[in-house]
Amino acid sequence: MAWYLIGAIFLAGIWGLISLPNLIKKVVALNIANSAIILFFIYFGSLSGDTAPIMGDGAGTPVDPLPQALMLTAIVVGVCVVALALGLVYRLYQRYGTLDIREIERKVWRRDE
Amino acid sequence: MSSVALLVVLPFVGALVALFGKLVRAEPLLSVVSTLPLLGMAALLVMQFPAVLDGAAFTYSLGGWPEPAGIALTLDGFGWLSSALVVLISTMVVFASFSSRRYRSTYFFFLMLLVAGMEVVVLTGDIFTMFVGFEIVAISAYVLIAFDRTDEGLLASLKYLLLSSMGILFFLFGVFLLYRDFGTLSLRIMAEDSATTPVAETTSVHLAVAALCVGIGVRTAFMPFHTWLPEAHAYAPHPVSALLSGVLIKISFFAMLRIIAVFRATYLSDLLLWIGAATAFLAVVWALAQRDAKRLLAYHSISQMGYVLAAFGAASALSITAAFSHAMHHALFKSLLFLVAGMAVQMSGERDLYRIRPIGRRAPLLALGFVVGALSIAGIPPFNGFASKQLISSALDHHPAYALLWITAVGTTASFIKASRLVLWRRPAGPALQTTSVMAARRSNHRVPVPEPASAGVMIHIPVIVLALLCLATGLFARPVSLLLASLLSSTEVGAFPAAAAGSAAGTGTAVAAAAGSIPATFLSGPKLLGALPVLVLGILLFLGSTTGPGIRLAGRIERIMPELRTILLYFVLGLALFAIVAYL
Numbered sequence: 001m002a003w004y005l006i007g008a009i010f011l012a013g014i015w016g017l018i019s020l021p022n023l024i025k026k027v028v029a030l031n032i033a034n035s036a037i038i039l040f041f042i043y044f045g046s047l048s049g050d051t052a053p054i055m056g057d058g059a060g061t062p063v064d065p066l067p068q069a070l071m072l073t074a075i076v077v078g079v080c081v082v083a084l085a086l087g088l089v090y091r092l093y094q095r096y097g098t099l100d101i102r103e104i105e106r107k108v109w110r111r112d113e
Numbered sequence: 114m115s116s117v118a119l120l121v122v123l124p125f126v127g128a129l130v131a132l133f134g135k136l137v138r139a140e141p142l143l144s145v146v147s148t149l150p151l152l153g154m155a156a157l158l159v160m161q162f163p164a165v166l167d168g169a170a171f172t173y174s175l176g177g178w179p180e181p182a183g184i185a186l187t188l189d190g191f192g193w194l195s196s197a198l199v200v201l202i203s204t205m206v207v208f209a210s211f212s213s214r215r216y217r218s219t220y221f222f223f224l225m226l227l228v229a230g231m232e233v234v235v236l237t238g239d240i241f242t243m244f245v246g247f248e249i250v251a252i253s254a255y256v257l258i259a260f261d262r263t264d265e266g267l268l269a270s271l272k273y274l275l276l277s278s279m280g281i282l283f284f285l286f287g288v289f290l291l292y293r294d295f296g297t298l299s300l301r302i303m304a305e306d307s308a309t310t311p312v313a314e315t316t317s318v319h320l321a322v323a324a325l326c327v328g329i330g331v332r333t334a335f336m337p338f339h340t341w342l343p344e345a346h347a348y349a350p351h352p353v354s355a356l357l358s359g360v361l362i363k364i365s366f367f368a369m370l371r372i373i374a375v376f377r378a379t380y381l382s383d384l385l386l387w388i389g390a391a392t393a394f395l396a397v398v399w400a401l402a403q404r405d406a407k408r409l410l411a412y413h414s415i416s417q418m419g420y421v422l423a424a425f426g427a428a429s430a431l432s433i434t435a436a437f438s439h440a441m442h443h444a445l446f447k448s449l450l451f452l453v454a455g456m457a458v459q460m461s462g463e464r465d466l467y468r469i470r471p472i473g474r475r476a477p478l479l480a481l482g483f484v485v486g487a488l489s490i491a492g493i494p495p496f497n498g499f500a501s502k503q504l505i506s507s508a509l510d511h512h513p514a515y516a517l518l519w520i521t522a523v524g525t526t527a528s529f530i531k532a533s534r535l536v537l538w539r540r541p542a543g544p545a546l547q548t549t550s551v552m553a554a555r556r557s558n559h560r561v562p563v564p565e566p567a568s569a570g571v572m573i574h575i576p577v578i579v580l581a582l583l584c585l586a587t588g589l590f591a592r593p594v595s596l597l598l599a600s601l602l603s604s605t606e607v608g609a610f611p612a613a614a615a616g617s618a619a620g621t622g623t624a625v626a627a628a629a630g631s632i633p634a635t636f637l638s639g640p641k642l643l644g645a646l647p648v649l650v651l652g653i654l655l656f657l658g659s660t661t662g663p664g665i666r667l668a669g670r671i672e673r674i675m676p677e678l679r680t681i682l683l684y685f686v687l688g689l690a691l692f693a694i695v696a697y698l
Contacts, residue, residue, distance in 0.1 A: 010286075017279055018682045023271070030278055037285045044293060067292070070241050074285065077248045081278055084255055088271040095264060101678050108264045109675065 002043055010036035023089045023099045027082055034078045041067040041074075116157045117173040117188045120196055121236060123150035123157075124229035131225060134218020144221045148207045151228070154200045158193060165193045166597075168604035172238070185238035185299065190601035195235035195367050198441060202359040202448050203228050205576035209352040209452050212572035213459075216350070220260060227253040227356070231364045239298040240288050240325075243368060244281065247332065251277055254361060258349040269344035272678055276341050277331045279685060284328025290321035304375040304606055313376055316697060322378045323696035327689050329372070332365035335422050336392040337684040337691075339415045340676050343399075346411035351455020354407060358414040359448030363440045366418065370425060370436070374607045379428065384695045386426025390514035393419030397524035401659060402671035405464045406454045406535055409528060410447070413490060416521060417443045423514060424505040433607060434599045434632065435504035441598070442497040442587060446489035449580035453483040456573050457535045466534045473536045480536035482577035487529040489584045492522055493649065494642055497584050500591030503641060504632070519648070526652025527659060595632050 013033025017026055045067030053062040089099065096104050131147035134140045161171065170189035177183070188196070207224070210216045230249030237243050251274075259270035288298070294312055295303050307313030327338070334342040342362075346354050373381060393416045400412035421443070425436040453472075456479055461470040473480040489496035502522065509515040587594050658664050676684065 010282075014279070014282075014686075017275065018679060018686070021679075026275060030275065030282075033279075033282050037282055037289065040286070040289050041292075044289070066298075070298075073241075073245060077245065080252055081248065081274065084252060085271065085274050085278075088255070088259060088267055088274065091259075091262070091267050092264075092271065095267075104268065105677055108268045 006036050006039045006043060009033075009039065021100050021102055023092070023101055023104075024086075026101070027085045027089065030085070031078065031082055034074075038071045038074055038078075041071050115171065115173040116161055117171045117186045117236060118175070119157055120154055120188065121186060121229060121232045123153050124225045124232060126150055128222050128225035128229060131218045131222035134221070140218050144216070144218050145211075147218065147221045147225055148204075150225070151200055151204050151207065154196070154232075155204070158197050158200060161188060161193065165190055166601060170604070184242050185301070186236045187238045187301075188236060189605045190603065191367070191371065191605040191607050192236050194437065194441075194598070194601055195364060196232060198363060198444055199228060199231045199235070199360055202356060202444055205448060205452070205580060206352045206356045206359070208576045209355065209455075209573050212456075212570040213352075216352070220257070220350075223253040223256045223260075224353075224356075227257065227361075231360065234364055234368055238300055240291065240300055240303075240372075241298045244284060244288060247281060247284070247329075247365070247368075250361065250364070251281070251332075254345075254357065257353045258345050258357075260350050260353065261348075263348060265344065265348040269341070269348050272681065273341040273345045275678065276338070276681055276685060279682065280328045280331030280338070282328075283324045283689065287321040287324030287328065290317050290324070294318055294321070300371070300375050300606075307376055318376065319378075319380065319696040320693060322372065322376045322381070323692040324689075325372050326369055326378075326381065327685075327692050329365050329369040330688065330692075331685070333362050333369060333418060333422075334415055335388055335418060336395060336415075337688040339392065339396065340681040340684055342415055343408050343411040346414060346451075347405060347407040351407075351451065351459060354411075354455060355448040355451035358411065358451055359444045362414065362418055363444055366421060366440060370433075371607055378696075380696060380698075381692070382426050382428040384426070384692070386423050386428075386512070386514055389419045389422030389424070389426055390517040391419070392416065393423060393521040394517040394524075397521045397528065399671060401524055401528045401531070401655075402668035403528075404466050404672065406458060406466050406469065406532065407451070407464060409466070409532055410450055410454055413450075413525065413528070414443075414447055416525065417447070417490065420502070420505055420518060420521070423518060424508045427509045427512060429508050429510060431504060431508040431632070433602055434595055435501065435508040437598050437602065438504055438595050439501035442489065442501045442584070445580055445583050445587065446486040446496075446498060449482055449577060449584065450486040450490065452573065452577055452580070453479050453486065454532075454535055457483075466531065469535060471534060471536050478574055479577055482581040483536045484533070485581040485584050487533060489588065491526040491529050491649075491652065492645060493526075494645055495585070495588045497588035497591065499645060500588050500595070503591075504595060522648045523651045523655055526649055527655035530653065530656040531659070592632060599632065 010033055013029050013031075013036055016029025017033065020026055020029060045064050049061040049063035051060040051062050053065040092104055093099055096107050098104060127147045127150035130143060134143040134147070137143055164171075165188065168190070170187055172188075173186045175184040175186065203224070207221075210220065210224070227250055230246050230251075230253060233246030233249060234243055237246060255270045255274050258273065259266045291303065292298055294315065294317055295306055297303060297306075307318075312318060331338045331341075346357050349357060372378075396412050396416035396419060400409050400416060403409040403412060417439070421436045421440045424432050424439060426432075456476070457469060457472045458464050460472055460475065463469045471480075485496065489498040492498045492502045505518070506515060509518070659668060
């Protein structure tokens with residue numbers, strides 16, 4: 001069940017990325033899809049054991065620590081991309097006064113002249 | 114620290130130096146210092162060359178952790194070739210960047226970061242580190258594309274960001290599936306597993322490989338993922354265009370090649386062959402219709418990568434050698450073309466081929482360099498494009514898709530006759546301008562960012578001359594060069610792929626021996642030279658046809674087809690579905 005829910009989050013992100021015209025919403029959708037991928041890893045990792053993979057009392061099976069380590073990296077990378085995307089969006093908004101990608105594209109290519 | 118690790122660490126050090134450039138007064142000096150690691154990398158590569166040629170593979174485990182958990186960097190023949198390409202073209206681009214005062218330490222920070230990311234991608238032994246490398250590359254590329262802060266540059270950068278982030282999501286999903294099924298991220302261990310156990314034949318691994326290919330495919334820019342490239346490469350600062358077209362798309366292509374080889378994904382070969390041929394053909398049609406000098410070159414990058422992909426997809430004995438050699442040659446002549454075109458655009462403040470002032474008289478050496486590049490890409494002997502196209506035609510061996518590539522060669526010739534306006538022709542009366550065309554509409558208030566001196570500096574001449582000489586040398590000595598390529602690749606997993614594709618259990622050595630046997634003894638024999646003639650004649654005819662009234666109208670119509678962001682993303686989904694279906698079946 002959890003797999004399908006994560007899949008649904010991922011698809012929602014992809015859908016938003018494709019069909020929402022607002023650039024901020026597009027970036028948010030990208031972030032949502034990214035989180036879904038992170039959830040895939042984390043959930044898969046969590047199935048491999050039941051205690052934290054830290055040297056402890058030795059009771060229970062520790063979870064596989066690798067997915068968590070990977071996803072820390074992926075989160076950092078994701079934050080960089082989102083920050084840069086928002087920076088670009090802000091610049092475009094300053095110049096064109098709109099967040100609608102269709103309008104921005106029209107203006108940059110001057111299709112309306 | 115081992116030399117392999119240094120190859121990755123050095124450019125990061127360079128980037129770090131550039132990062133502090135703003136703090137000191139000697140900022141230009143610091144910019145120069147920040148690029149010095151490239152020299153160190155070149156020296157390292159030269160030192161390792163004899164050993165790598167003997168088939169040695171240097172491995173370095175990061176932090177001393179062994180491979181299933183740790184990160185391994187491997188320098189083998191494949192890594193050496195890719196690194197050499199990165200270092201060579203980046204050095205040339207650095208020289209070109211010195212020719213303009215616009216590029217300060219911030220620029221060099223991102224440039225060195227880009228180099229470091231590419232080294233990570235080509236040297237890494239595990240697939241998650243490859244993802245990180247791809248993102249380092251991507252983030253620095255986004256910044257560099259938008260570096261001039263022109264409207265087109267910002268928009269192109271954002272579009273590229275959205276598309277390739279979407280691609281990389283699927284890449285990461287593929288990594289997840291592979292980790293689930295193999296329990297490791299190391300490419301080497303996965304290659305061993307997929308050779309011995311049937312796990313590589315499960316549907317989920319097939320889908321994972323398809324997802325990886327799609328994620329990388331966005332960076333490699335074959336159809337239908339090519340849509341970001343013309344804008345990104347055309348509106349980036351000129352040296353950056355050369356770097357992006359010269360190296361970046363090759364590095365991602367090499368990464369894809371490696372992944373396909375590791376998983377023996379022969380089921381993708383036919384798809385790649387046809388996508389490659391279609392990409393080559395369609396992109397050249399668009400290239401022929403362009404008026405903007407740099408967009409024209411950008412479309413040719415797509416088209417030539419189509420050649421490379423088709424050669425690889427043929428999965429014959431020669432295909433790896435042919436694909437690599439064309440990718441290498443394309444890196445040489447395309448960065449040359451982009452550097453000269455960028456200089457011409459900068460000197461005349463105009464991007465439109467029909468309005469630009471040719472630089473032939475003001476900078477004759479640059480013009481000569483452009484002509485060498487144009488002859489190379491058009492496949493005119495004795496330049497290197499001719500040699501690698503010979504290899505590709507042998508690799509495809511009368512496959513029906515080769516007809517498309519042959520037509521592409523005609524189109525390439527025609528469009529480079531048109532592009533030679535950049536350097537040779539006088540300011541022409543030109544065909545009647547289409548007021549409705551996009552370029553014409555934009556011409557009215559077109560900006561070329563910073564007015565620059567109208568003469569070319571000394572610095573730009575160095576890379577142009579070096580690259581032009583390399584184009585000629587790799588063309589004249591095509592046989593030794595391709596033999597060298599074949600033997601460098603022989604001991605790597607990539608070199609073993611053709612044998613696996615042919616279904617034989619033969620070792621790696623035999624596959625390359627077969628390739629070496631099928632490399633023609635001479636590239637400049639009489640019949641082959643005659644074979645280039647019809648392409649040239651038809652190319653001239655096609656060019657003349659494109660200057661007639663109907664030709665111009667058609668070109669204008671094609672030029673105006675520019676997909677919007679939503680269409681671009683839908684293309685991506687389409688391509689994803691295509692790969693998934695082919696991998697699933």
